[in-house]
Amino acid sequence: MRVMKWSIIALAVAAGTSQLAVASSQDESKGFVEDSKLNVKLRNLYFSRDFRNRENNPLGKTKSYAREWGQGFIGTFESGFTQGTVGVGVDAIGLLGLKLDGGKGTSGTGLFPTGSDGRSQDDYSKGGGAVKFRISDTVLKVGDQFTALPVFATDDSRLLPEMAQGTLITSNEIKGLTLHAGHFTSLTGQEQTNRDSLHLTQADVVGGTYAFTDSLSTSLYYSKVEDYWRKYYANVNWALPISDDQGLVFDFNIYDTKSDGTTNYAAYDGDKLDNRAYSLSGAYNIGAHTFTLAYQKVSGDGDYGYGVDGGGTIFLANSIARSDFNAEDEKSWQARYDLNMATFGVPGLSFMTRYVKGTGANVASTDNGKEWERDIEAKYVLQEGPAKDLSFRIRQATYRSSDGVYYGSDSIDELRLIVEYPLSIL
Template sequence: MKLSSKALLALAISSITATAYAEPVSQDFVPTTLAGTSAQSEAKGFIEDFSLGGTTRNWYSHESKYRGGTFSYEKHGVTRTDRNRTNWVQGTILNASSGFTQGTVGVKTEVAVYNALVLDRSKRDIKGGSNRTLADSDGNAVDQWSKLGLANVQFRVSNTTLTAGRQNFSSGIVDTIGNRALPSSFEGVSFNSEEFSNLSFQGGVFDRVSPRTEQSLSKFRTEYTSNSNVETDKVYTLGANYQPFKSLKTSIFGANVKDFWNQYYFGATHELGDSQTLALTTGLNYYKTVDEGKKLMGDIDNDTYSLSLGLTHQAHSLTFAYQAVNGNEYFDYLHETNGIYLANSLTSDFNGPNEKSFQIAYGINMAEYGVPGLKFNVYSARGWGIDGTHYTGNRGVVGKGYDGIQVQDGEKHQEYGVGSSYAIQSGPLKATTVRATYVEHRGSEFQSDGSIKEFRLVTTIPFNIL
C-alpha cells in the first residue's frame, strides 16, 4: 500500500500533536499472559442464568431524489415514477437465552424471534420496499411478518466458545448490520477464544445470511455486483484482536469468499492525551481484496484504506478522515453485512474505482453542559477522481463483475449530514434511544449513488421480561 502525501501529512500531524500534550492514557506495553479467570468456571447453570428480553424499534425514513432522479413502482401494470419514497416499520426482537451449564464443557442455547409490523403500507410510498420494507412480487407491503433471527447452540470450555446455528458475528469483514428496523444474522459455525489477557481469536464458516428485510435465508452476494444473481456457497473467516499497549488496539482478519475473492483486513486505533485538555485518537483501516477460484466477480486486485484523526476537548470533538481506493473496481463487501470499517463509509461508501475522499465531522456531547444522553453531530464529505475507464475485470462479459463502471470518468460527489440523539438515563425507559438524522448526497452524472436527501427518525426501546 502506498500512502498519499495527504495521508502522510495526517500521520505527521498526529505525531507532532502526540508530543504537545499530557499523556494520562497509559502508553505502557501490555504483556500477553493467560487470562486470570475462566468464564466457564463461573457458569451459573442452564436455567439459573436464563434471560428473556429484547428490543422494539420504530424506524421511519423519507427519501427524495433530485436532479432528475426518481423511484419507480408498478400500478395496474403500468410503471409509475416520482421523487419520493417513505418507509415506516416497527421491528421487535424477543430474545430467550439460557445460561451455560456447569462443568468442564458448558452448553447454552439462544433463540430470538424477529417481528416486523409495517406502519406505512402504501404501495406508492414504499416503492417496492427495497431493503427497508418487505414487499411481495407485486410491490405490495407484507403487513406483518416474523422469522427466527437467532437459533443456536453454544459450547464453552474455559474462555473459548463454539457457536453453531443462526447467530450474530462481528469482525472487519463479516459483521452483523443493524441499521434497519431489524438486523441481519448468519447461518454457520463460529468460535471466539479469549484465553489470553490481551489477545483473542475469532473465526467462522457461514453459508447463509438472514437479510434485514426478508423472511427466508439467502446465499451471500456482494454489495456492488452488477448481477445480483451471482451468489457464493461459503464464507470462511479467521482473525485476531490484539492490544499490545493500553492505548493501542489492533485487529487483523482474513476471509475466503468462495469463488469471489480473498479479502484481508487490518485495523488499528490509538488513543493519546486527556479529553479535559486535548485527546487524540488515530485510526487506520486497510483492506486488500484479490479474486479467487472461479472469479465469479471478475478479476479483482484492490487496495483500500482510510486514515482518521480525532481531537476531543471536553464536550467537543473534531474528526478528519482521508480514504483512498487503489483499484479499477469498487471496493466491495458482502451484502447484508457491515463488513466495511472504512472511516468514510457514510450514506455513500465513497468506494468507487480509484476514488479519493475526505471528511470533516464535528460532535458535541451535552453531558458536559448538564444534559447527559444528548448528543449532536454534523459532517461533510467529498469524493473525487472516480475512474472506472480502465476496468477490464469482467473480460468483456456483460453482467459480470462490475460491468457498467467503465462510464465513470472523473466522477465526484459530496455528502452532508446532521444528526442528534438522546438516550434516557434512568427510569422504566432507561437506555431508550431516539435518533434523528438528515443527510443530503449529490453525485455527478455517472456516480453510482445519485442525488438524494433523506430524513430518518429511529426510536429503540430495550425491555427485560425475565
C-alpha cells in the same frame, strides 16, 4: 452500511480485557438457567428517501421517493452454560417487523419485503437458534447469530438486522488477545425471510485483535467467500490522552480484496476485482467537543466489494449514512464534529454533523466521478426513570453527485426518525 465502525474492535477489546481474571469464564459459570438473559429491543423507524432527480434514480422515472414507517421487535435469548469442564448452552433469535404506513407508490426503503406487484408486505418475521459450547474462555457457537467481524459483519441499519447461519469460535484465553474462526453458509437479509436471500454459498474467516495496552490495539483478519473473493483486513487503533478532558484517537483500516475470477462478482461490478481500500482518521476530543478528520482511498481494479459477506463488512472511516465512497480509484475526505451535551448539564443529549467529499471515482459515466454527502444527527437517551435507556434519534442525509457515482443516483435527500427501547426481561 454501518456508521462509525472503525474503532469498535478496539473498544470491545478494551472493555473485555480491562482486568485479568483469576478463573476462567467456565469456572465461574452459575448454570444454564442462572446466567440466562432475555432481551427485547423495540425499534420504531420512519424512513424517507427523496430522489431529487426523477430521470436518474433506481426506482424508475415514474417514482421519485420512497417513504415507509415500521415497528420492529428484536428478541434475543442467551442461556447460561452448564457447569463442568465443558459448558453447554443455547441462544435464540426472534424478529418481527410490522408496517405502520406505506403503500405501493412509496415502497423501496429496504424496511420490508417487496412483492412482485411492487407493494411491501404488511408484516414479516424470522428467527433461529444456536447451540454453544464453552471450555475455559473459548466458545463455539453453531447456528443463527449476529456477527461483527471486519470481514464478516451482519448489518443492522434498517428495521430488523441481518442474521448469519454458521459456526463461530471465539477465544479469549490470553489477556488482551481475542481470536476468531468461523464458517458460514448463508445470510438472511435485513428485509428478507429467506435464509439464502444474499446468495452466500460459503464464507470462511479467521483472525483476531490484540490490545498491547489500554490505548493501543491492532487487528488482522482473513476471509474467503466462495465464488466471490478473498480479503485481508488490518487495523491499528491508538488513543493518546493529553489531559483529563483532552485526547487524540488515531485509527487506520485497510482491506486487500481479490476476486477468484468467477462470474458471480459481475452482479456487483462486471470486472475482476483486485484492489486495496484504506482509511486513516484522527479525532481530537476536548471536553464536550470532538473534531474528526479522515482520508480514504481505493486503488487497483474495481470498487471495494462487500454485501454477500454481510452488509456491515466495510470498516472504513468514510462509509457513512448514504454513500461508502468506495468506487474504483476514489479518494475522499471527511470532516466531522460531535457535541456531548452532558458537559452542559443535559446528559444523554448529543449532536453530530459531518461532510464527506469524494473525487476521482472511476464509474461507467466517467473516470473522474465526484460525490459529496452531508449528515446531521441529534440523539437523546433517557438516563433514569421507568423509561430509562429509551432513545430518540433524528438523522438527515443530503447526497449529491453529478456523475451517478452511487448506484446511478445523482441527488438524494434522506430522513430517518428512530425510537428504540431496550427491555431486559431476564
